[in-house]
Amino acid sequence: MFIDLRAVPDGIDITGDICVVGAGAAGITLARELDGSRFACVLLESGGMEFDSQTQELYAGENIGRPFFDLTTCRLRYFGGTTNHWSGWCMPLDSIDFQTREGLPYRGWPFERSALEPWYRRAQDICQVGPFDYAPGNWGMVQSKLPTPLRGPHFIPRIAQLSPPTRFGSAYEPALKSSPNVTVYLQANACRFETNESGAKVQSLSVRTLSGREFKVNAKVFVLAAGGIENARLLLASGRTDGQGVGDGRDLIGRFFMTHICCWAGWLAVMDPPTEFYFDPGYFRTYQGGSAPRSFVPYIGLSEETLRQRRLPNIKLLWKYEVLGDTAREGTLTDLPSIVDEVEGRRQYVDSKVFRREGVPVMGTKLFLNLEPAPNPDSRIRLSRERDAIGMRKVALDWNVAAEDKRNGAAVLQLFGAEVARTGFGRLRSFLEDGDDATWPADMYGDQHHMGTTRMHRDPSLGVVNADCRVHGVTNLYVAGSSVFPTAGAANPTLTITALALRLADHLKEELR
Amino acid sequence: MSMRSIVLGAAPRSENARERVRKKLVSLFHDLQRAREVGAVYLQSPPGQRAPPLVLAETVLAETGAAAGIEAIRRYVVARIRRELEEVQVVSLDGWIVSPTEARLCALVAADGTP
Numbered sequence: 125m126f127i128d129l130r131a132v133p134d135g136i137d138i139t140g141d142i143c144v145v146g147a148g149a150a151g152i153t154l155a156r157e158l159d160g161s162r163f164a165c166v167l168l169e170s171g172g173m174e175f176d177s178q179t180q181e182l183y184a185g186e187n188i189g190r191p192f193f194d195l196t197t198c199r200l201r202y203f204g205g206t207t208n209h210w211s212g213w214c215m216p217l218d219s220i221d222f223q224t225r226e227g228l229p230y231r232g233w234p235f236e237r238s239a240l241e242p243w244y245r246r247a248q249d250i251c252q253v254g255p256f257d258y259a260p261g262n263w264g265m266v267q268s269k270l271p272t273p274l275r276g277p278h279f280i281p282r283i284a285q286l287s288p289p290t291r292f293g294s295a296y297e298p299a300l301k302s303s304p305n306v307t308v309y310l311q312a313n314a315c316r317f318e319t320n321e322s323g324a325k326v327q328s329l330s331v332r333t334l335s336g337r338e339f340k341v342n343a344k345v346f347v348l349a350a351g352g353i354e355n356a357r358l359l360l361a362s363g364r365t366d367g368q369g370v371g372d373g374r375d376l377i378g379r380f381f382m383t384h385i386c387c388w389a390g391w392l393a394v395m396d397p398p399t400e401f402y403f404d405p406g407y408f409r410t411y412q413g414g415s416a417p418r419s420f421v422p423y424i425g426l427s428e429e430t431l432r433q434r435r436l437p438n439i440k441l442l443w444k445y446e447v448l449g450d451t452a453r454e455g456t457l458t459d460l461p462s463i464v465d466e467v468e469g470r471r472q473y474v475d476s477k478v479f480r481r482e483g484v485p486v487m488g489t490k491l492f493l494n495l496e497p498a499p500n501p502d503s504r505i506r507l508s509r510e511r512d513a514i515g516m517r518k519v520a521l522d523w524n525v526a527a528e529d530k531r532n533g534a535a536v537l538q539l540f541g542a543e544v545a546r547t548g549f550g551r552l553r554s555f556l557e558d559g560d561d562a563t564w565p566a567d568m569y570g571d572q573h574h575m576g577t578t579r580m581h582r583d584p585s586l587g588v589v590n591a592d593c594r595v596h597g598v599t600n601l602y603v604a605g606s607s608v609f610p611t612a613g614a615a616n617p618t619l620t621i622t623a624l625a626l627r628l629a630d631h632l633k634e635e636l637r
Numbered sequence: 638m639s640m641r642s643i644v645l646g647a648a649p650r651s652e653n654a655r656e657r658v659r660k661k662l663v664s665l666f667h668d669l670q671r672a673r674e675v676g677a678v679y680l681q682s683p684p685g686q687r688a689p690p691l692v693l694a695e696t697v698l699a700e701t702g703a704a705a706g707i708e709a710i711r712r713y714v715v716a717r718i719r720r721e722l723e724e725v726q727v728v729s730l731d732g733w734i735v736s737p738t739e740a741r742l743c744a745l746v747a748a749d750g751t752p
Contacts, residue, residue: 390732537734538725538727538729538734539725540734541727541733541734542722542723542725542727542734542736543722545722545734545735545736546719546722546723551733551734551735552733552734553731553732553733553734554729554732554733554734555732557729557732
């Protein structure tokens with residue numbers, strides 16, 4: 125059942141067993157899983173069924189750190205949440221992303237990837253992608269068809285499966301509308317958790333509409349699933365003292381804000397012709413080898429052994445071929461590839477390619493780096509002094525990248541540069557030349573994957589939630605979504621968000637039994 | 638013959654051998670102008686990040702011997718470059734990732750034989 129809260133008379137308390145705040149990928153997945161159970165589920169959505177600028181404006185906030193997206197444009201506040209503009213890339217985190225890493229602080233989850241795999245498998249269906257199979261060879265990407273630098277040992281091909289993409293709102297609205305035990309409240313803005321005296325239990329949640337109505341939600345269990353930024357905002361806004369949120373005895377809520385670091389990181393002068401796998405961010409392929417065609421996009425990753433041995437963060441590398449006539453080859457050393465090839469007696473090939481324009485008319489590729497960020501306590505969400513239309517303090521996002529991020533990015537490119545040279549594939553000009561220099565290419569940005577602000581850790585001094593996604597020190601408050609990621613990896617987060625929501629639903633059903 | 642005259646007499650022979658190797662290394666290039674440009678960038682690197690150009694000629698002389706022909710020197714240089722790349726021993730020249738031997742080879746051309 126769907127109810128527009130603006131049509132409900134004031135003063136009526138909303139009651140359920142489980143209250144889920146936020147109807148995006150995590151919240152809708154939870155509600156779907158609870159559909160048909162014996163638990164009364166209340167799903168609160170700030171917006172309606174369509175985009176509305178007044179509601180969207182509730183996302184407005186300040187960027188007080190590195191330049192970042194306008195906070196009203198990098199997420200969506202209506203039924204279906206940010207999946208309404210999701211690009212659909214699906215991939216699980218790697219095993220190494222779940223592990224603590226020597227020389228790389230704050231990394232690791234409280235469980236191995238294998239522990240999450242049963243829910244990853246189920247998440248594939250919800251995200252409307254194929255089987256849980258991410259082995260490139262099973263997508264037609266055999267060794268002989270790969271560019272030489274991707275035949276190991278350091279760089280390897282990877283694939284992301286492509287969801288249609290699933291708009292969780294429209295895809296799962298019918299099931300929730302007919303659910304006997306799930307009630308969706310639209311136009312319901314969660315404002316503040318009220319706890320008991322000790323702060324160990326949430327007693328109710330204050331909810332307001334933009335039209336000025338106020339309500340209270342009572343539930344046995346509350347699940348915060350409002351997104352990587354809003355989850356921290358609501359916890360901080362519910363604290364009894366300024367800057368300290370619910371369950372926050374250690375000043376952790378809002379810290380460790382992570383987003384993948386993206387930039388055009390180099391230019392690759394190509395000596396070999398391109399293969400059929402383009403590794404281009406806009407190049408999607410369909411694999412015909414299975415029972416049904418499946419869409420995927422290839423990208424370049426680092427082998428687990430290299431990640432471990434060289435203490436590097438995870439990456440996604442993509443490249444975009446440029447044809448002759450483009451002006452990407454700039455700088456004083458534009459002829460470097462041919463010089464070093466001369467030494468190896470390859471001058472003739474270069475001449476034929478560059479001067480006589482024989483063969484594939486490709487001059488080179490621009491290299492796009494998507495880098496796993498270091499978990500950084502100084503990168504954080506705070507509350508601004510300004511208030512929004514429903515009286516909540518706005519967000520102040522203080523996004524920071526650590527010195528190790530630049531060092532790691534430069535090291536990855538050095539390794540890639542050595543590999544493309546060693547294999548005779550080409551030559552790399554890195555735009556992250558100096559690892560000790562804190563400057564980045566002007567086009568560097570953080571993407572729209574907001575993670576880490578309510579990070580998961582067994583130790584309450586290092587995490588906001590425990591391995592069950594329950595807020596440390598609060599018996600009935602859980603968090604769903606990418607804000608619980610303690611390590612970001614390089615994977616797009618939606619599949620992991622969905623898997624974690626499925627896992628949490630199973631946990632809650634068991635807990636409330 | 639005194640010890641002093643032996644030492645004085647040895648130096649020119651060594652320099653001659655080194656000069657012959659330098660010339661062979663420079664002859665690996667068909668287009669010296671390109672190599673000169675790359676080498677000039679290397680020579681402008683901070684002192685701690687570059688070696689004197691003739692160090693490469695000394696190394697090649699020691700490793701291949703004064704009698705090594707151009708093809709033997711080419712093979713040695715190529716193997717050395719490959720090893721450096723495998724071990725990710727690289728330097729950055731205006732952002733381009735090259736092996737130190739490649740950079741020093743170009744520097745030899747740019748320095749025009751001047752140590």
